[in-house]
Amino acid sequence: MARTYFPVLLLLGFAAFNAVAMLVMSHLTMRPRPTPVKQTPYESGIPPLGDARERFSVKFYMVAVLFIIFDIETVFMIPWGAQFRELSCAVPLTAGGVCPPGQLSFFGLGEMLVFMAILLVGFLYVWKKGALQWD
Numbered sequence: 001m002a003r004t005y006f007p008v009l010l011l012l013g014f015a016a017f018n019a020v021a022m023l024v025m026s027h028l029t030m031r032p033r034p035t036p037v038k039q040t041p042y043e044s045g046i047p048p049l050g051d052a053r054e055r056f057s058v059k060f061y062m063v064a065v066l067f068i069i070f071d072i073e074t075v076f077m078i079p080w081g082a083q084f085r086e087l088s089c090a091v092p093l094t095a096g097g098v099c100p101p102g103q104l105s106f107f108g109l110g111e112m113l114v115f116m117a118i119l120l121v122g123f124l125y126v127w128k129k130g131a132l133q134w135d
Contacts, residue, residue: 062131084108
C-alpha cells in the first residue's frame, strides 16, 4: 500500500523543496532598495483608481460562488474518467485492462449521467432564479 503512494509523496516533496529553495534563493540574492515608486500599488500597469475598500454588488458574489460550485463539480469528472473502464465492466478487468466480451455494463456511464442530470437541474434552477444576471 505504501508503494502505491510513494510517487505522489515524492512529487509533493519535490514541490515543497522547490518552493522553499526559490524563497531562500530570492532572499539571498535580493538587494532591497525601496523607493517611493516601488512602494506604490501596481495593478496591471494601470495606476490605482479609487479606494481598495470599494463595495461590490451581491450579484458579483453570487456569480463567483456559483462559478466555484460548478467548477468544483466538474473536477469530479476526472477520477470518473480515470476509472470509467473498470466502472463499465461487470467483472474485474483482464490482465490487459480489457473487459471480457459480453460483460459491459451501463453502471459507469449511468452514474455520470445521473451526476450530470443533477448538475443540469441545479444550473436550470439558478438560471430561472436570475442568479446569473449581472445587472
